Amino acid sequence: MAAELSFNQEIANMMYATHGNPISHCLQCGTCSGTCPAADFMDYTPRAIIGMIRENFKDEVLASNTYWSCASCYHCTVRCPAGIDIADMMYALKRYSMWKSRFKEGLIGPDFSEAFVKMIVNSGKSFEPILATTYLPRFSAADMVQEALTATGLVLKGKIPLLPKRIKRLKKFQRMVKRIIPLGELS
């Protein structure tokens, strides 16, 4: 029987397609944390989360909001002296977290990601009004009214369509996507 992979090996596998070095190359210099515009909103800084992955602190890493707070700006990636693609590591953590259904309660990120993937798989196109519904339960009444007014204005100006559209050759697109990711219950 194959030996069970450690958490840091699993995350390394999730990062197989990145162009960066493995996180074992991390110097713990903190440049990523110092350059990260979202660090103040994170439970643990990027530097800390890398140290925790290396030490296999799986429960703590998955329960943190750090990777869901990442804005994918890639500042950390371009400045890392060890050549680690930290932004892609954050994506790897998101994918792993969705795959295992383990994430911090109350975050928008997991719901938003699932809604986005479902929409793309089912239509091949992004449609903002559907994505916006992911946020509605978190809005106050005043925010909802404001959002509705903004959306109405955008529709009237033709900036967003009134109804979702589908791409041509959708079945072919879905077959292609299925070869890349397991769609499971999404389609």
Ligand code: SF4
């Ligand atoms: S910038 Fe690179 S080497 Fe420095 S702590 Fe972050 S990941 Fe590690």
Ligand code: SF4
């Ligand atoms: S890509 Fe994410 S982790 Fe890196 S600096 Fe930007 S927000 Fe921070």
